[in-house]
Amino acid sequence: MKRRKFITIAGIGFVAAGGATYFINNNYQMSKYENQAATIWSHSTKFSGSDNEVMKDLVRYATLAANSHNTQPWLFKIGRRSIIISPDLSRRCPVVDPDDHHLYASLGCATENIVHAAKAFGLKANVSVQNNSNNVIEINFEPISIEKTKLFQAIPKRQCTKVTYNGKKVAAEELKKLEMSAQDEGISTQLFTDKKNMETILNYVVEGNTAQMRDEAFIKELKEWIRFNASSALKHGDGLFSATSGNPTAPNWLGDLIFNMAFTEEAENDKYMEQIRSSAGVIAFISEQDNVEHWIKAGRSYQRFALQATALGLKHAFINQPVEVPQVSAQFADYLNIGDRRTDLLVRFGYGPEMLKTMRRPLDQVIVG
Numbered sequence: 265m266k267r268r269k270f271i272t273i274a275g276i277g278f279v280a281a282g283g284a285t286y287f288i289n290n291n292y293q294m295s296k297y298e299n300q301a302a303t304i305w306s307h308s309t310k311f312s313g314s315d316n317e318v319m320k321d322l323v324r325y326a327t328l329a330a331n332s333h334n335t336q337p338w339l340f341k342i343g344r345r346s347i348i349i350s351p352d353l354s355r356r357c358p359v360v361d362p363d364d365h366h367l368y369a370s371l372g373c374a375t376e377n378i379v380h381a382a383k384a385f386g387l388k389a390n391v392s393v394q395n396n397s398n399n400v401i402e403i404n405f406e407p408i409s410i411e412k413t414k415l416f417q418a419i420p421k422r423q424c425t426k427v428t429y430n431g432k433k434v435a436a437e438e439l440k441k442l443e444m445s446a447q448d449e450g451i452s453t454q455l456f457t458d459k460k461n462m463e464t465i466l467n468y469v470v471e472g473n474t475a476q477m478r479d480e481a482f483i484k485e486l487k488e489w490i491r492f493n494a495s496s497a498l499k500h501g502d503g504l505f506s507a508t509s510g511n512p513t514a515p516n517w518l519g520d521l522i523f524n525m526a527f528t529e530e531a532e533n534d535k536y537m538e539q540i541r542s543s544a545g546v547i548a549f550i551s552e553q554d555n556v557e558h559w560i561k562a563g564r565s566y567q568r569f570a571l572q573a574t575a576l577g578l579k580h581a582f583i584n585q586p587v588e589v590p591q592v593s594a595q596f597a598d599y600l601n602i603g604d605r606r607t608d609l610l611v612r613f614g615y616g617p618e619m620l621k622t623m624r625r626p627l628d629q630v631i632v633g
């Protein structure tokens with residue numbers, strides 16, 4: 265939504281509702297939120313310990329991975345030198361992600377974080393996907409020399425930055441690094457930086473966004489994951505906190521009212537136009553096969569790209585509307601000339617500001633068994 269419109273409406277509501285009291289409490293909650301976020305999004309203080317301690321630390325790094333709506337749809341089972349990642353289907357988003365594609369891509373993102381973090385603990389992560397009814401990811405570890413790579417260092421700095429960037433171009437050698445980082449068997453990418461293609465992709469984003477904004481079920485599902493204030497974000501430990509995308513905070517009742525008034529098709533389309541036109545480029549991730557194993561691979565490929573982008577000082581954000589709306593995704597596939605292959609993820613990137621990080625749930629809520 266447009267920030268100015270949001271602020272204008274919110275200001276009227278605060279005056280009527282005794283906004284001074286809210287602001288005093290909210291300042292306290294924001295300070296608490298920022299301190300907790302700083303702790304969550306930090307590197308470990310040591311890189312040794314018992315097998316159980318190391319496995320828990322690796323899980324913590326895994327939870328810093330990207331995931332749709334910040335639902336954190338994962339569960340982890342720890343062994344002596346192993347971690348099993350399984351989907352938490354109670355955190356599905358059946359409207360925007362009816363076949364759980366984004367959910368399994370999120371598990372791939374978590375897996376990739378573990379792969380890079382393991383090296384910092386002197387471990388090599390051997391990953392296998394168990395194609396059964398549970399669709400779990402099994403990771404077994406073996407000792408190697410300690411290596412703290414640039415991608416590992418980037419893990420707590422990575423975030424999806426859903427704001428306008430500064431329009432600066434990315435150097436050719438850095439674009440090559442981004443493309444190379446995303447390489448994986450069964451996954452291909454297409455990277456666009458020229459204005460003509462960027463405008464065409466923008467049209468697909470607007471078409472997809474328009475369809476979603478006209479879908480009441482989509483709006484309802486999205487709103488369930490929005491946290492309008494720091495107190496709510498801290499309580500839930502998940503979801504999309506308004507402040508992380510540069511929007512003001514509000515009490516839950518007022519936030520709900522403002523959302524209904526200001527979250528409009530026109531405002532959202534205008535926002536995406538501004539954001540994409542301010543970006544340096546867009547990259548599409550494409551699976552060779554449309555199955556869980558490749559969805560996980562696509563997540564891993566994206567996460568490597570995201571970590572490499574972060575290491576280069578770049579920001580990024582998903583613009584997945586063209587791959588989430590069926591009637592648009594078919595047209596977008598024709599534009600990419602990929603036949604019947606699936607476009608998994610669409611991401612814009614560029615240079616932008618550092619934003620507030622999102623919450624993560626405590627480890628005792630995601631480690632099972």
